[in-house]
Amino acid sequence: MRIAVVNNFFPPRPGGSSHLADHLAKRYAAAGHEVLVLTASYQNAAAQEIRDGMTIIRIPAWTLPKNRFAANFDIGFTTSPRTKRRVFAILDEFAPDVIHQHGQFFDLTWITGWWARRRRVPTLLSIHTRLESPLSRVNDFIYAMADRVMVVPMMRLHRPRLVVMDILMDRYVDKRYRRSAGGKVVIPVGIDPLVLRGGDASVAHAKLGFSDRHIVLSIGHVIPQRSRIALVEALPEILEEYPDIAVVVIGGVYHDEFLHVAKRLGVEHAIIALGALPQREIPDYLAAADMEVHELEGIGFGTASLEALAVGIPVVAAIETNNFIDVLVEDGRELFLVDSVGSTDARADPHSLAAALKRVLRDPAHARSVVGENAKAFIDEHFTIDRVAAKHLEVLGEMASAR
Structure with a gap:
């Protein structure tokens, strides 16, 4: 097959969807398929390169000014008078x-x-982010309207099959x-444990x-x-028993409210925000950590958390036991689950979170040797990038044949 992979986010830009798109594209090429990657330009990355058996073309992009509506995220957009003509020409040639x-x-x-609709080429669309705002009703309304006014009409144009991950x-x-x-298929996020x-x-x-x-690692952009x-909010209770605790946050700080809360509670000394780091540095911090904690808003379980499970680091999270649809997780088996604030609010309860963290710290041997090993086996069985890429290729092949 000739497969075009499209994502505005792609390495060297950090981020979960960026790394997943890269890993999948590499596996598509390794399986013998011709792969073209279209992405947005980023910093000093080459406008065009060939690596790992795939051709990568970066379209010139501009960045939105940072604002609270977009969580201060530096989103790169390629829209310009020439973009459509260039993208159409690239795809026509490929x-x-x-x-x-x-x-x-x-x-x-x-x-x-738009090009796919004109040329009658099938599209598979992975949905990585839900346009929702748990902290602002106004932003949540605006996101919902953006979905209705902008996303849905464009989606109707080419009616992609959607990949849902949880x-x-x-x-x-x-x-x-x-x-x-044009339908949906369940395929989880894939990672490379090695x-x-x-x-x-x-x-x-x-x-x-x-x-x-003691290190509580928290990986992922702060949004x-x-x-x-x-x-x-859980730190005051934890610091009473473990005054040497250090919360190490790795990821871009696009929403700094947690730092203001820490200062108000007098716990800012326990927080170390390192900012975004290259993926090659993350394994060292995982090896040094007692646990990984950042999925606390009840919005699912992302790539960074799966990566922590893959190395056997105890993970504490606020998710549902059926988060992954096809496979169930259990508190104290693959990870440590936290109660939510209430039946209609999925955010982690700070007291329940503090109890979970102390549960890990009081018996680190059990957390590592039992729960950690279960977590590694769980990832190897269901979430390796090779397994996930094979599922994607099966769906892509079916779609290409149906064409």
């Missing part, structure tokens, strides 16, 4: 049998969807896109400047959907 798009609200998704995304797709898509295992804790300790403190506020 002549893909099928297009795998990432992100329903990116302009490259819309433009390639139970919350499945509900969201049914609610927002059921009538505008890239993450074997980190050197001493390297992380040297960079942090200590080796004698309203992953605000870290519940973790900060």
Whole structure:
């Protein structure tokens, strides 16, 4: 097959969907398929390169000014008078049998969807982000309107089959896109465990400047959907028993409310925000950590959390036991689950979170040797990038044949 992979986010830009698109594209090429990647330009990355058997073309992009509505996120858009003509020309020359798009609200998704409709090429669209705002009713309303006015009409243009990765995304797709898509398929996020295992804790300790403190690692960009506020609110209770605790946050801080809350509660000394780091540095911090904690808003379970499970790091999260649809998780078996604030509010309860963290710290041997090993086996069985890529290729092949 000739497969076009489309995502405004792609390495060297960090992020979960960026890494997933890269890993999948590599597996498509390794399986013998011709792969073209279309993405937005980013910093000093080459405008065009060939690596790992795939051709990557970066379309010139501009960045939205940082604002609270967009969670201060630096989203790159490619829209310009020449973009459509260039993208159409690139795709006409490559002549893909099928297009795998990432992100329903990116302009490259819309433009390639337009091309696909004109050329009658099937599209598979992975939905990574739900347009919802748990902390602002006003923003939530605006996001819902953007879905209705912008995303849905463009989706109706080429009627992609949608990839849903967990139970919350499945509900969201049914609610927002059921009538505008060409069906859906359940495929979880995939990761490469071998890239993450074997980190050197001493390297992380040297960079942090200590080796004698408990480390609560929190990986992923800080946005309203992953605000870290519940973790900060749990710190006073944790510090009473473990005064040496260090919460190490790795990821761009696009929403800094958690730092203001920490200052108000007098726990800012326990927080170390490192900002975004290259993926190659993450294994060292995972090896040094006592646990990983950041899925606390009840919005699902992302790539970073799966990566922590893959190396056997105890993970504490606020998710449903059927989060992954086809496979169930159990508290104290693969990870440690946290109660939510209430029946209609899925955010982690700070007291329940504090209890879960102390549960790990009081018996680290059990957390590592039993729960951690279960977690590694869980990832190897269901979430390796090779398994997930094989599922994608099966769907893409079916779509290409149906054409």
